[in-house]
Structures are given as C-alpha cells and as structure tokens.
Amino acid sequence: MAYSPVTAFLRPVDAAQIAAASRATTQAAERSARSVNKWEILRELIAARLAFCLSDRDLSVLEALISFHPGNILGGNEVEPVVHPSNASICERLKGMASSTMRRHLARLVDAGLLARRDSPNGKRYARRYGDEKVVFGFDLTPLITRQAEICASAEAARAEAERLARLRETVSLMRRDLSGLATYGASQRPDLGLWDQLADLAALSARALRRKLEIGELEGLESNLGSGLDLARSALDCGFATDDLSTNAASHEQHYQNSNTDRYDLEPCIERARAAGVGSESLTEDASGQAEEDDRNLPRIPLGLVLSVCTEIQSYSDDRVRHWHQLVRAADVVRPMMGISPSAWEEAKSAMGPEQAAVVLAAMLERFTDIRSPGGYLRSLTAKADAGAFSCGPMVMALMRKAA
Numbered sequence: 209m210a211y212s213p214v215t216a217f218l219r220p221v222d223a224a225q226i227a228a229a230s231r232a233t234t235q236a237a238e239r240s241a242r243s244v245n246k247w248e249i250l251r252e253l254i255a256a257r258l259a260f261c262l263s264d265r266d267l268s269v270l271e272a273l274i275s276f277h278p279g280n281i282l283g284g285n286e287v288e289p290v291v292h293p294s295n296a297s298i299c300e301r302l303k304g305m306a307s308s309t310m311r312r313h314l315a316r317l318v319d320a321g322l323l324a325r326r327d328s329p330n331g332k333r334y335a336r337r338y339g340d341e342k343v344v345f346g347f348d349l350t351p352l353i354t355r356q357a358e359i360c361a362s363a364e365a366a367r368a369e370a371e372r373l374a375r376l377r378e379t380v381s382l383m384r385r386d387l388s389g390l391a392t393y394g395a396s397q398r399p400d401l402g403l404w405d406q407l408a409d410l411a412a413l414s415a416r417a418l419r420r421k422l423e424i425g426e427l428e429g430l431e432s433n434l435g436s437g438l439d440l441a442r443s444a445l446d447c448g449f450a451t452d453d454l455s456t457n458a459a460s461h462e463q464h465y466q467n468s469n470t471d472r473y474d475l476e477p478c479i480e481r482a483r484a485a486g487v488g489s490e491s492l493t494e495d496a497s498g499q500a501e502e503d504d505r506n507l508p509r510i511p512l513g514l515v516l517s518v519c520t521e522i523q524s525y526s527d528d529r530v531r532h533w534h535q536l537v538r539a540a541d542v543v544r545p546m547m548g549i550s551p552s553a554w555e556e557a558k559s560a561m562g563p564e565q566a567a568v569v570l571a572a573m574l575e576r577f578t579d580i581r582s583p584g585g586y587l588r589s590l591t592a593k594a595d596a597g598a599f600s601c602g603p604m605v606m607a608l609m610r611k612a613a
Contacts, residue, residue, distance in 0.1 A: 243283035256362035292333035292346030324348040519571035540567035
C-alpha cells in the first residue's frame with residue numbers, strides 16, 4: 209500500500225499510537241527479510257504470556273486471528289501478514305464468544321504491541337486488488353515477526369522459572385516429609401524433649417501451605433524454616449540432648465509409676481534414681497559433690513516458659529505475670545490452701561523437692577484438680593518419692609502437654 213495511516217478509525221490519537229505507527233515503517237522492512245512459523249511463535253507466546261501481561265483468552269483470540277492467515281509462515285516472500293475477518297467470523301471461531309468480549313481482548317493484544325490495526329477509510333476490513341497490487345485492511349501480524357527474538361527469550365526465561373519453581377517445591381516437599389518422620393522418631397526416642405511437638409507442628413503447617421500455589425519467595429522461606437528444623441532434629445538425635453531451653457529432664461532412665469489406688473496419680477510418671485554421667489564430679493571434693501548433687505536434684509529440669517504454657521491456671525493466682533521461678537513459688541503459696549493442702553504437707557514437699565519443683569507440681573495438680581480425690585495425700589505420696597530420689601516434675605508437665613495435644 210502506498211500510504212500507511214497513523215490514526216485508527218473512530219479512535220482518538222495518543223502517543224502510543226503514533227509510536228506504533230512509526231515502528232510499523234521499520235517493521236515493514238524487517239518483515240521481508242525475516243519469517244516465522246505462526247504456530248511456533250504462538251506456542252512461545254503462550255509460554256511467555258505473563259511477561260506480556262496476557263491472559264489465556266487474549267491468546268485464544270490471537271490464535272483465531274492467526275488461523276485466518278493462509279499458510280504456516282509469516283513474513284518473508286509469503287503472503288502479506290494482514291488478516292481481515294469480520295467480527296462475526298472471529299466470534300464463530302472462538303466458539304460463540306460475545307463480540308464485545310472479543311473486541312476487548314483484541315484491544316489488549318494491540319496495547320501489548322503484538323497486533324497492529326490497519327484500518328480502512330470507513331473502518332471496514334477487506335482486501336482489494338489494483339492490478340498486480342493487493343491492498344489489505346485489517347489486523348497486521350507483523351509484530352509477531354519483528355518481536356520473535358524478544359518473545360522467544362521471554363519464553364525461555366518463563367520455562368526456566370517454572371522449572372526452578374517445580375524443583376524448589378519438590379525439595380520443600382521432601383524436607384517436610386523428612387522433618388515429619390524425624391519428629392515422630394524423636395518423640396519415640398526422646399519423649400522428654402518438647403522439641404518434637406514444635407517440629408511436628410512446623411511439618412504440618414508446611415504441608416498445609418503446600419496445598420496452595422506458592423511463589424518462589426514463599427517456597428524459599430519454607431525451605432529456610434524446614435532446614436532449621438531439620439538441623440535441630442538431627443542435632444538432638446545425634447547428640448542425645450537438646451538445648452537448655454528445650455530440655456525437660458536430664459534423667460537417663462524413666463518408667464511409668466503404677467499405683468492401685470483409685471486416685472488419679474497417672475499424671476506423674478515415676479523415675480528411677482539415676483544421675484546423668486559426666487557432670488564434673490571429678491573436680492569436686494566428696495562433700496562438695498554430694499551438695500552439688502542435692503542442689504541439682506532440687507532444681508527444676510524444665511523451662512519455666514514450658515511449664516507456664518501447659519499449666520495456665522496458676523497464672524490466675526499471681527498479682528503480676530509470672531516471669532521468674534520465685535513468682536511461681538509465691539503463686540503456689542497462694543493457691544495451696546484453696547486446694548486443701550495442709551501447711552505441713554506443703555513444707556515437707558518444698559523441703560524434699562525444692563520450692564521450685566514443688567511449685568511446678570502444684571501447678572500441674574491444679575490443671576487436673578477435679579481428677580484428684582485427695583490433693584494433700586497425693587502431694588505427700590510425691591514427697592515420699594522425692595525423698596527416695598525417684599521423682600521429677602518434668603514428666604508431669606509432659607504428660608499434661610501430651611493430653612492437651
């Protein structure tokens with residue numbers, strides 16, 4: 209055609225339209241020197257659709273337009289890449305899509321720079337011959353030829369990103385499975401550690417997150433959290449102990465205490481008298497070693513935060529929020545008479561167990577108060593075990609934690 213119009217029929221002129229018309233002149237020269245298979249470039253564009261902000265319906269409309277072009281090759285010495293179907297014909301190939309919807313998707317393709325309008329003086333689409341010259345008014349597919357390299361590069365980047373996402377998702381899924389398995393195994397080997405419940409929760413939350421379609425950043429965050437959890441699990445299993453914050457009992461052997469009494473004493477597993485080996489006793493004198501062993505027995509082997517997270521009722525009997533052991537002991541002193549425990553039984557318990565352990569026992573009893581028929585007698589029985597060196601408050605708290613779980 210001798211003249212290439214700048215404006216579109218019955219549409220206002222804007223800077224983008226002028227720039228597109230300017231590019232069309234350059235593209236016309238490139239078009240004769242280059243060619244592309246129309247179905248291959250469509251497949252590449254489908255892969256790169258997010259880079260061009262296109263939807264699947266936009267591409268369906270483009271596919272319908274391409275199908276009106278005769279042959280498989282766009283550009284070169286083939287037929288000029290301009291198609292001129294009517295709106296009714298396009299909608300028919302789109303299986304009955306509404307004309308207004310079809311025009312909206314056409315506009316998106318034009319805005320994305322993948323389609324150009326070549327409007328006739330009256331806005332109709334048609335082809336007319338003047339001797340050997342053929343003039344076609346309709347939709348110009350030249351941008352698909354001239355932007356081939358850009359489209360292919362975007363498609364390759366999109367495929368690489370999709371592959372990375374798939375591999376990262378597989379990695380996270382495998383890490384989640386390993387963490388769940390290690391948490392179950394660790395709980396069976398070291399039930400005295402509160403670490404396993406935390407790791408099991410992390411695995412469960414990760415499984416729930418994986419039900420959704422996650423982005424790269426979200427998967428990387430999951431990978432980091434699961435990696436930290438796996439490191440903790442392996443350290444606890446390899447070393448045989450966890451950090452001080454996660455440890456609940458240093459006893460090397462534990463067994464459940466069975467009692468034929470009908471009182472509910474099952475919340476406190478009794479432990480045999482055993483001390484952890486290698487606590488530096490070689491460097492102590494005989495008297496100092498005995499005193500250190502006694503002090504170690506009386507100190508709670510469970511974090512205060514874990515006690516308070518399980519035994520929540522004791523908080524109600526403290527004026528301030530319990531943050532230290534002495535505050536827990538003070539709250540136990542307040543609740544003791546309300547539970548029907550005599551002063552003598554309480555003093556004997558504090559003497560045998562230590563004030564902190566006795567306070568933990570009272571807090572645990574308060575959680576199961578309705579199940580204990582005689583709190584004073586129960587406390588005296590635990591005091592007798594403590595005198596025999598066969599008592600620890602840690603299993604009481606862990607039993608309540610498992611019941612709550």
